[in-house]
Amino acid sequence: MSIEGWDITALGAGRVLPVVTAPEPVLSRVGEAVDPTDPRVVALAADLVATMAVSPGCVGLAAPQVGVGMQLFAVDVTDHPKAATVHGAFVLANAVIVEASRWRPGREGCMSVPDLTGDVKRAGRIVVTGELPGSGRKVTITTDAFEARALQHEIDHCNGLLFLDKVSGAHAIYQRKVYL
Structure with missing residues (x-):
């Protein structure tokens, strides 16, 4: 099934949570699989969406980034200039990449590594399976370009990895530019 017909507003209003930063231990642990129909998981999904909404430039946020070791994340690349395929705002539980190609x-x-950026090789086209919080409906998402990168980044968070774990070396890490 696709993500079509799922309404993110069904999650309800969420709370804005503080984002943890490296080297917080939760960021380097594999998150636990969740029951997407559990009311606590649904509430956390709403919290992720609310936290993203007040975070300028944020296109994804995973549960470990708010201090919760669970397999849950939100993504929304709507209106991002690098996005080609856009599925709108959504939250996935227990997501797994089942196909990946076109590496670049x-x-x-990352909000959890606020002072750095880095060059990471990722698939430009992916197929991901996961479950929608609230309904527990299993979905398959096929995407590319920037949305594919965002999903891979958030799935990495759920698996205890930061983008720094994926760079090819120190030469591929940069000080984040600050615009005043």
């Missing part, structure tokens, strides 16, 4: 490097940043 690209610059990434």
